[in-house]
Amino acid sequence: MEMPQEIKVRKTGFAVARTEAGYSSDYALAKAMGVARSTVVRVLADEIRPGGAFIAGALAALPRQKFEDLFEVLGEAEQ
Numbered sequence: 001m002e003m004p005q006e007i008k009v010r011k012t013g014f015a016v017a018r019t020e021a022g023y024s025s026d027y028a029l030a031k032a033m034g035v036a037r038s039t040v041v042r043v044l045a046d047e048i049r050p051g052g053a054f055i056a057g058a059l060a061a062l063p064r065q066k067f068e069d070l071f072e073v074l075g076e077a078e079q
Contacts, residue, residue: 006049006074013069014044026076033057 023029
């Protein structure tokens with residue numbers, strides 16, 4: 001049985017993009033993304049996977065980045 005693919009944050013790329021964009025706190029980033037600060041904290045700590053709102057918010061708040069810069073798709077072998 002195949003496992004569904006999942007999306008995970010590329011922590012280094014995300015951290016660099018965040019710094020370059022000038023977001024100095026989780027709150028500022030979350031506000032720009034339109035999500036709760038706790039969601040940002042939990043996704044970056046690998047407690048939860050990023051959902052559609054997180055991904056869309058990240059791409060809007062970090063417009064110089066592409067999906068591939070911020071996220072990776074995990075296949076069956078990587079989960």
